[in-house]
Amino acid sequence: MSEIGQYIFNGLMLGMIYAMVAVGFTLFFGVLDVIKFSHGDTLMVGAFAGLTASIAMTAAGITSPLLQLLGVVLFAVGLTGALGAVIAKFLILPLHKAPPLNTLLATLMLGTVIREAVRLFYPDGSNPKPFPALLPTSSLELGSLSLRVDNLILLAGGLAAIAGVHFLITRTKLGMAIRAVAQDGETARLMGINFEAVVLFTFALGSGLAALAGVMNGLYYNEVNFNVGLLLGVIGFAAAILGGLGNMYGAIIGGFLFATLQVLGSALLPALIPDIPSAYKDVFAFAAVIIFMAWKPTGLIAEKSSERV
Amino acid sequence: MRQTNKSPRGSLALIAAAVVLTLYVWMFLHAESQAAVGVLIAAAAIAVAVSRKLGATRTMEAAVAERPGLARALSLLGALALIAAFHDSHFVLLMLCAVLLFSTACLGLTVQFGYSGVANFAGAAFFGIGSYAAAVMAAHTQIPHPLVILFSGLIAAIIGSVLITPVLRTRGHYAALVTIAFGILFKTFIEVNDVLGGPQGLQVPGMKIFGVALNDGIAIPGVEMSFYVAYALLSLAVFALVYALVSALERSWIGLSMDVVRTDETAASTFGLHIARWKVIAFTTGNFFAGIAGSLYGMVSGFVAPNNFTFADSLLMLSIVILGGLGNIAGLIPAALIVLVLPEKLQFIQEYRFLLFAALVIIILLFRPQGLLPRKTRIFFRGETSK
Numbered sequence: 227m228s229e230i231g232q233y234i235f236n237g238l239m240l241g242m243i244y245a246m247v248a249v250g251f252t253l254f255f256g257v258l259d260v261i262k263f264s265h266g267d268t269l270m271v272g273a274f275a276g277l278t279a280s281i282a283m284t285a286a287g288i289t290s291p292l293l294q295l296l297g298v299v300l301f302a303v304g305l306t307g308a309l310g311a312v313i314a315k316f317l318i319l320p321l322h323k324a325p326p327l328n329t330l331l332a333t334l335m336l337g338t339v340i341r342e343a344v345r346l347f348y349p350d351g352s353n354p355k356p357f358p359a360l361l362p363t364s365s366l367e368l369g370s371l372s373l374r375v376d377n378l379i380l381l382a383g384g385l386a387a388i389a390g391v392h393f394l395i396t397r398t399k400l401g402m403a404i405r406a407v408a409q410d411g412e413t414a415r416l417m418g419i420n421f422e423a424v425v426l427f428t429f430a431l432g433s434g435l436a437a438l439a440g441v442m443n444g445l446y447y448n449e450v451n452f453n454v455g456l457l458l459g460v461i462g463f464a465a466a467i468l469g470g471l472g473n474m475y476g477a478i479i480g481g482f483l484f485a486t487l488q489v490l491g492s493a494l495l496p497a498l499i500p501d502i503p504s505a506y507k508d509v510f511a512f513a514a515v516i517i518f519m520a521w522k523p524t525g526l527i528a529e530k531s532s533e534r535v
Numbered sequence: 536m537r538q539t540n541k542s543p544r545g546s547l548a549l550i551a552a553a554v555v556l557t558l559y560v561w562m563f564l565h566a567e568s569q570a571a572v573g574v575l576i577a578a579a580a581i582a583v584a585v586s587r588k589l590g591a592t593r594t595m596e597a598a599v600a601e602r603p604g605l606a607r608a609l610s611l612l613g614a615l616a617l618i619a620a621f622h623d624s625h626f627v628l629l630m631l632c633a634v635l636l637f638s639t640a641c642l643g644l645t646v647q648f649g650y651s652g653v654a655n656f657a658g659a660a661f662f663g664i665g666s667y668a669a670a671v672m673a674a675h676t677q678i679p680h681p682l683v684i685l686f687s688g689l690i691a692a693i694i695g696s697v698l699i700t701p702v703l704r705t706r707g708h709y710a711a712l713v714t715i716a717f718g719i720l721f722k723t724f725i726e727v728n729d730v731l732g733g734p735q736g737l738q739v740p741g742m743k744i745f746g747v748a749l750n751d752g753i754a755i756p757g758v759e760m761s762f763y764v765a766y767a768l769l770s771l772a773v774f775a776l777v778y779a780l781v782s783a784l785e786r787s788w789i790g791l792s793m794d795v796v797r798t799d800e801t802a803a804s805t806f807g808l809h810i811a812r813w814k815v816i817a818f819t820t821g822n823f824f825a826g827i828a829g830s831l832y833g834m835v836s837g838f839v840a841p842n843n844f845t846f847a848d849s850l851l852m853l854s855i856v857i858l859g860g861l862g863n864i865a866g867l868i869p870a871a872l873i874v875l876v877l878p879e880k881l882q883f884i885q886e887y888r889f890l891l892f893a894a895l896v897i898i899i900l901l902f903r904p905q906g907l908l909p910r911k912t913r914i915f916f917r918g919e920t921s922k
Contacts, residue, residue: 261708320901327654330708331853332900334656335893338850342890456846460719463712506727512720519713520701 237489238482239377239446242384245481246439247462248469249391250432252477255466256408257428260318260329264337265436266459268306268313272437273357273450274344276302280358295360302441303434310433311426319425337459345452354451357444380442387438388478391431395474404428408472457508464515470525480525487514545598549605552595557613560872561620563880564627572880600914611775618767628763629835634875635770636832638867641855642774642781643824648853649862649910650790651817652797653702654711657718658852661822663844664691665829667725670737670839680742684773684830691826692819702818703811718846725841736840739833742766766835773831777824781864784820786913793817847889854892857899860906870907 247269254262279301283294317336321329345351361376395401406414407424415421443458444450465484469476491510559579566572586592599606614631621627640662647653655661668687672678678686701713726734741748784790795803796813803810833839855874859866878888899906 261711317897317901324900324904326708327652327711328900328904330654330711331857332897334850335854335896335900338847338889338893339897342887342893346887346890456719460712460715464716467709467712508723509720509727512716512723515716516698516701516713516720519705519709519716523701523704523709 233489233493235373235377237485238381239485240488241482241485242381242388243439243443243446243458243481244461244465244484245388245478246384246435246442247458248465248477248481249388249474250436251463251466252469252472252474253391253404253428253432254318255471257404257411257425258318258322260322260326261333261463262313262318262429263330263333263459263463264313264340265432266455266457266462267337267340268310268433268455269436269440269443269458270344270450270452270455271309271340271440272302272306272433273440273444273454274348274351274452275305275437276441276444277355277357277450280360284358291360291362294358298360299438299441302437306437306440307430307434310436311430313433314426314429315422318429319422337455341452341455348452351452354449357448357450359445359448361445376445380446384439384442387435391435392474394431400424400427460515461511464518467525468518468522473525476525484511484514487511545601546605548594549598549602549609553609553613557616560613561617563872564617564621564630564876566880569881569883596911600911611771614771618764618771622760622764625761625763628761628767630876630879631767632763632770632835633832634868634871635767635774636828636835637852637855637875638871639770639774639777639828640825641852641859641867641871642777642864643821643828644852644856645821645862645864645867646781646784646793646824647817647821648856650785650793650797651814653814653818653821654714655818655821656711656714656846656853657721657849658825659844659846659848660718660721661691661695661825662829662832662848662852663721663725663839663841664694665826665831666739666833666839666844667731667737668826669830669833670739671731673740673742673834674738680834681744684827684834687830688823688827691829692823695822696815696819699815699818703814715846718849722841722845725844732840734841736838736842739837739839741837742769742831742834744769763835766831770831770835773827777827778864781824785864786915789816790913851889851892854896857896858892858907860908860910861904863906863908863910866906866908 247265250265250268251261254260254265276298279298280294283289283297288294288297313333313336317332318329321332359376361379363374363376365372365374366378393401395404403414403419403424404427406417406419407421407428411421414424439458440450440454443454461484462481465480466477467480468483469478469480488507488511491514492507495506495510559575563572563575566575583592586595614635618628618631621631640658643661644655644658647655665687668690669683672683672686673680676683698713698717702710705713725731731737792803792808793813795806795808796810800810803813851874855867855870858873859868859870874888874892878885878891884891
């Protein structure tokens with residue numbers, strides 16, 4: 227029983243992280259019709275920014291976990307949000323008129339630049355680094371199931387972040403501007419919406435969300451690695467496509483669906499094929515991406531696209 | 536309109552250019568100190584800037600367009616001269632092999648990405664499939680080695696055909712995701728798979744052609760020769776063959792159809808072109824070439840390991856394609872020289888090479904998307920060349 231509970235919990239946590247990444251992809255695709263593939267590496271920058279903030283605060287003598295957590299989250303989200311806006315301003319917007327594959331290629335290369343820069347220039351960046359445990363580690367007993375409080379807080383935090391973004395997009399004036407730009411950039415400009423400012427804000431928002439996901443990932447696994455972005459980027463992208471690009475609910479569903487698949491894979495694979503190394507679960511995840519793309523090329527909830535000839 | 540009579544001056548200019556370029560590459564490969572390499576790079580930059588100002592580059596391009604046969608013969612001669620000049624240096628010959636074989640794989644990527652617009656972000660994976668296929672076949676079967684190379688290419692093409700359905704059903708970034716996922720899947724799979732040697736990789740036996748083991752070297756009395764000479768000649772032959780095939784393909788109606796499919800699918804289908812068919816042909820051909828190159832590369836280096844075929848290596852291959860000028864196969868060799876040899880020569884950038892070339896590609900995409908040597912419109916009737 228508790229094992230199944232563990233699997234479910236693990237799946238929820240993974241799903242939350244994937245959903246947060248996928249929402250970013252979907253937001254960017256919504257406003258500019260671009261895929262920013264460096265999104266996964268943006269997440270990794272967020273995690274490393276959080277780590278740096280924590281180290282700096284410990285050095286400055288601030289050891290209260292609550293204050294540290296606040297500092298880590300603020301610094302990670304702030305820095306990464308700014309990074310997202312800078313990337314949009316100097317890379318995505320200038321390439322807006324180029325063929326879509328060029329943008330994809332440029333952001334793939336940007337991802338490599340970010341990844342390599344952290345590996346080479348962050349002190350001892352090529353090795354996995356321990357992430358400080360800033361959350362209470364006690365656990366709640368519910369019958370035979372024990373839930374760790376820190377994981378519950380992480381789940382709640384992720385849920386709150388996604389709900390917050392959703393509220394911002396659907397209920398505020400700024401969100402209305404974002405939706406207007408997503409629907410038709412030209413017309414939005416005619417209505418007096420500052421196109422560039424909205425785009426930059428959207429990229430900052432998505433990147434901030436990714437940074438939060440990166441910090442959550444670090445807190446959950448107690449470790450950050452410069453390589454984490456590539457995997458999360460591919461899976462987040464796949465989840466966004468699965469849910470239909472440009473659709474926020476789809477991205478969230480896609481994220482959780484993908485996590486379910488992965489957890490099922492790692493639980494069922496050893497049962498189906500005995501003595502299969504656990505490392506095959508990544509192979510399984512990527513094979514699932516390819517099969518999904520063959521089956522539903524534009525996702526479960528298809529992207530609304532009309533071809534302009 | 537300019538006179539297009541073949542003047543002897545054009546031929547002479549071509550020969551002179553070939554000699555200068557060969558000498559330059561010779562000096563570059565020969566340079567040992569970082570300072571010498573720096574001076575050579577600066578000299579190249581100045582020479583390019585000056586000749587562009589004087590219009591020499593345009594004259595040269597016109598001369599090449601007028602005499603494609605001579606230009607090719609000269610390039611081949613230059614390559615042979617370089618192999619002869621470095622006949623006793625293992626390291627330089629190995630680098631030349633790498634440049635030639637990576638360029639061969641990039642010819643495959645050009646057919647896919649440059650001609651037909653099928654993005655393949657798993658070039659290194661197909662290269663790797665070729666290497667592993669060669670390793671397994673050469674170690675466990677009696678198949679003659681030239682056939683092993685051919686079969687490795689076929690295996691890469693067949694494994695690639697698993698991706699055809701998802702690649703065909705999707706477009707643009709969706710298709711890109713499929714190949715990215717495949718590239719990462721391949722590396723992870725090879726790494727966890729014990730049968731294929733896991734992270735340690737496999738040994739590849741040396742090549743034997745018609746009973747002659749290339750690892751024994753060719754013996755010419757009185758001359759000390761590296762056994763890599765034979766491999767370099769073989770790599771050159773494979774590259775030249777694939778190059779001839781791809782350039783013939785580009786000039787033919789096949790290349791024309793592929794270009795139409797890439798630039799406008801709607802127009803292509805109104806003209807009766809079967810879009811899916813052309814994409815499948817391009818994707819399979821490209822993977823075949825990558826597999827062949829990978830197989831020979833495995834035999835040259837004598838060793839295959841998953842770490843040589845990562846996603847970053849796929850991106851490095853795409854950097855070569857973009858840097859050389861997307862769709863311009865003549866640009867692949869200089870681009871491969873820059874991407875593969877420069878980090879070996881400037882040791883201090885070796886560690887940073889993924890970072891540097893990724894940044895370089897971003898800059899190229901932003902400011903010169905057509906690449907260093909842009910692709911020319913094909914000219915079918917030479918009399919009506921430049922206006």
